[in-house]
Amino acid sequence: MAKAKAKPAAKGKGKGKGKTGGGAKPVNRIAFLLALMAMVPFSLPTLMVMVVALLPTLGAALAERGQSRYAWICVGGLNYAGLSPWLFDLWFGHHTIDYALHEITGVSMLLAAYGAAGAGWLIYLAVPPVVSAITGMTSQRQSVTLQAQQKKLVEQWGDGITHAE
């Protein structure tokens, strides 16, 4: 039984290792969560605002699957950028739970944060086709260069090199 239990654990560890992008080692994740929990008593207003405002990021992180998980970073970056004026108000103005609640209940902050998160999604979805189009254009040039190199090789060594052994 012990062996049977140990196996999935080992598997899970292996999978975690293979993850890239948004993935993190379980140990680091626990340390990170512990650090956050330690900060809770001192920054509860910030935490309240961030939890509410960064819900799209959280959703993206939980929803995304696969080897390369970049959606939560993409969404998270702009989500944070949209939230940051209100966050700064909190930090540099009234770092209290009341003010935090005031901000949370206000439409403007949520609109800005969520809107920015939406823009993050847009970037996440729009950039690959754009990059692909640009790469496609450069590849055509690369193809021409490669063909020229091949032609030069044929001129130097004959058609024989174009046939497999």
Added chain:
Amino acid sequence: MANEELKGNGPAVTLRERYQIYPGSPLPGYSGPTSQAFYAEDRRDPKRAYFALIVRPGFPPRTNVLRALKGVECPGLMTMAEWGVVDWPPANRKVMAVVYERPLGERVMESLSDTFRRIDEGDAVRKVVTPLTEALKKLRALGVTHRAIRPTNMFWTTPEHDRVVLGDCATTPPGYDQPAALEAMDSAQCHPAGRGNGSFADDAYALGASLSVLLQGRALFARQDDAAILRAKMLNGSYSALVGDARMPVQMIEVLRGLMGDDAQQRWHVEALELWLAGRRLTPLVNRNEKRAARAFSFNGGDYNTVRELAAAMAGNYELASQIILDGRLELWLRRSLDMAEKAGVVNDTMHMAVSGAMDRKYAFDYMVAKVCMMLDPLAPIRYKGLGVMPDGLGPLLAVTMVEGGDINLIAECILRSLSKAWVETRESYNPENSILESAFNQQKVHLERQSIGSGPERLLYEMNPSMPCISQYTVDDYVVDIRDLLPALNAAAAKNAGKGWPIDRHVAAFVAARVSFDIERPFFDLADGNPLRSILAMLNILALLQWRLGQGGLAPLAGWVAGMLTPAITSFHNREARKELEREVPRLARDGNLVEMARLLDSPEARQQDIKGFEEARQIWAERQRLIKDIEAGHVGTDEEGVKTARQIAALISVTIAFITTVLLLIARIFNG
């Protein structure tokens, strides 16, 4: 016949810058059956009388005899002044010419069917036996045999008939023009070209037989066919067969019997002749008659009383001969009628070997008959399916047959079946020369078994006939006997026939392989290879090797001819620059006639290795490029997993950058706004 009466007509050809030969002035009186005579003169001494014999094209002259007899002065021999190859305008080719001092008298006998005033015994001793004994003595001292002693090849040295001299013996294969009647029994059963050099005993026999004709004033046998004479010799001995009932001077009977003894071991030699001439009377040689059977053996419609007769008959009918051996009749006859138990045992053993051996039945039976015939008559030559030949006559016979376009199968079979070995084994007395002959034939059998270019019957032709000129279509007109003359001859052929075929055909290859003294086996293996490229390079290498070893230059036409065939060798290089370089260099080297450098350029192992290595690398690079191009064309670049990942990384980077810039700007705004 005096020199003053004759003059050379028309333009002359010069032999070794001394002897002028006039093709427009034939001298039929001095021509042989196979060679033609022409008026010749010495530039240094125009008053002396000469004639030149032109060797029949393709026939191997006896160069050992030519070398030995040149300049030799002997009372019984025509003096040979010079020999060599000359341009011969009537045939539009080169030929071998032999210049002799011209005897002032005429030929002793124009034809064997002629009759003439017999020479009496006194004159015979003084004018014939004495000088010809000197001739035989001289020949023996020089280590050569004459093999052309016959009345029709004897000349009077003076118009007054003072003395006879022997005519030419070097322009034909040994014994070639000899009538069978004047040859000893073994030689008489051979093809004229297959009589071999023979021994001094053969010359002694021919002298005795010729003497018998001179003493009779006619050839008793002239109207008889060869087979009848041979049978008479077998039955009654040579003396009786050639002299018959004719009355011979008593004094001469002794010498005739001594010289015409049928057993070569007992036949008179030069010392016996000298003793006889000195007046010492020797015991007359009595011919040992063959043992006669108590009951005749019937074979093919004839009755035979002696093994020699029967062997000759068996040699003429192999089918019937194999039957009488296989059914044991021959063995029984030998045991019961002749009391020859030993020979009967050998017949039985030979038969059992043929029946139980692994060889093909037909071949085994042919070998069996040949060996039994040899064993029954140890004085006979190799007799194989109607072909008679002495082992040392196989070479000249092969040469004459090939030159005349005859069938060489029987000769080849004689060699392949090792009949020479069987012949040596069945001799009654040991002769050390036979062992040398046997080992030479073993080597030649190997050449014949290998049928590739540079081997086969052509190789045998040149191995067995050291004086045989190369009869390739390219060299036949240039009479190439010496390997040094080969490249110039090919060069001349190139000037005429460039572009037709390979310069090295089967005859040239065999000639080179037989004549060169250095190792050349490797390129010959390549030449025989089925791969055209290897063959072409081997051809070039052989010619280059000859040029290098013989130090011969000025071969531009030949090099041009070869260069024209090198396209496959050039195109075998993959690198186009290397090809262009070769296409520039090869014609230049061809113009210089430099085959050695041409071979070095085209067959350099380093260059070939480098070319192959470079080609492989280029092939790999091309394939890699092709794979990339295909990926691009298929749209895999940028849309594949890696591309999407990269794009998402860029999106994430943009997002993080915006967040960072926003944070920084807000911080700056806070700082400056208080």
